[in-house]
Amino acid sequence: MDSLIEKDPLIQKNIYIKIKNHGWSPESYRKAEINFYKFPKLILNLNNLFLKSALIYVYRKIFNQLRKVVNIKRKIFSKLNKLNKKNNSNNFNEFKIRDLSSYSKTFQEKGYCFVSNFFDENSYKNLLGNWPNQNYFALGESPGKFYSFSFIFDMIDSNLLKQKSTDEKIKIVKNLNKFPILENFYKFILSKNTSNNITKVINNSNNEIWNCCLTLLTHAKEESFLIPHMDGYIQRENVPKSINVGIFIDGNNENPKGSGALGLYEDNEFKKPIFIPENLKNTALIYDTQKTIYHGFNFMEKNCYRKTINLAFKQC
Numbered sequence: 001m002d003s004l005i006e007k008d009p010l011i012q013k014n015i016y017i018k019i020k021n022h023g024w025s026p027e028s029y030r031k032a033e034i035n036f037y038k039f040p041k042l043i044l045n046l047n048n049l050f051l052k053s054a055l056i057y058v059y060r061k062i063f064n065q066l067r068k069v070v071n072i073k074r075k076i077f078s079k080l081n082k083l084n085k086k087n088n089s090n091n092f093n094e095f096k097i098r099d100l101s102s103y104s105k106t107f108q109e110k111g112y113c114f115v116s117n118f119f120d121e122n123s124y125k126n127l128l129g130n131w132p133n134q135n136y137f138a139l140g141e142s143p144g145k146f147y148s149f150s151f152i153f154d155m156i157d158s159n160l161l162k163q164k165s166t167d168e169k170i171k172i173v174k175n176l177n178k179f180p181i182l183e184n185f186y187k188f189i190l191s192k193n194t195s196n197n198i199t200k201v202i203n204n205s206n207n208e209i210w211n212c213c214l215t216l217l218t219h220a221k222e223e224s225f226l227i228p229h230m231d232g233y234i235q236r237e238n239v240p241k242s243i244n245v246g247i248f249i250d251g252n253n254e255n256p257k258g259s260g261a262l263g264l265y266e267d268n269e270f271k272k273p274i275f276i277p278e279n280l281k282n283t284a285l286i287y288d289t290q291k292t293i294y295h296g297f298n299f300m301e302k303n304c305y306r307k308t309i310n311l312a313f314k315q316c
């Protein structure tokens with residue numbers, strides 16, 4: 001690793017691997033650290049490297065403890081909420097997404113496509129109306145990936161993905177049983193039909209089997225940030241075929257760029273945008289993770305918010 005990076009107290013050692021394998025920019029990461037920990041200028045401007053490093057270390061420790069306290073409080077409140085009452089009277093179970101065949105050409109050519117009106121009106125209304133409150137979302141703990149995510153289904157093992165039934169899969173998602181409509185939604189997303197529809201964007205002429213390997217809900221607000229990165233490794237040997245689907249449920253459409261519009265970039269410092277979504281309500285950005293495209297969103301601005309559902313599908 002570059003000696004300037006090794007001497008920089010703003011770049012923690014566990015980030016070296018992200019810089020090397022996922023293309024994180026050291027400069028973007030420095031900004032992320034300052035945004036996350038809010039180090040005072042007095043510390044950042046110190047010339048004495050030893051003192052600066054020591055103060056940054058102490059500052060981080062204190063902030064991490066405070067973050068833990070907020071997360072414990074949120075966890076306690078979420079435990080007190082036995083069942084989301086709103087869901088009891090209406091157990092919606094008719095989720096529909098639009099047919100994605102017409103996006104196949106764009107996806108093949110560019111490695112991504114952007115879909116408007118992703119869900120039908122009823123599905124969208126039910127997802128938006130039954131979104132869990134913030135007690136179910138722990139505060140983000142990483143400066144480079146500073147937003148909250150929750151209700152995580154994450155199964156990377158291909159054999160497990162093929163063997164497990166949908167009911168077995170959703171059992172691993174914490175708190176999902178408190179939200180019957182969300183539970184129905186996860187069953188829908190993990191179904192064969194949904195995999196078949198989503199993979200219409202790729203040229204699946206060999207009838208390969210694809211499975212949803214990741215589903216989660218995210219919540220972001222002012223100051224949230226996602227450093228431009230690549231999902232797979234930069235050296236892309238033996239990387240399985242996979243596609244990511246970032247579904248925007250809600251955001252401030254008056255300022256999408258400042259509202260966490262996950263964009264695609266040629267570079268890792270937001271300087272060369274390829275595509276930035278302009279509508280964050282019921283839309284989806286679908287991209288091929290094998291294509292070397294950076295993606296991320298810059299520091300979120302005042303009065304901005306964002307709710308998304310992130311999915312990943314892999315061939316297995």
Ligand SMILES: [Fe+2]
Pocket residue numbers: 229230231295
């Ligand atoms: Fe990513």
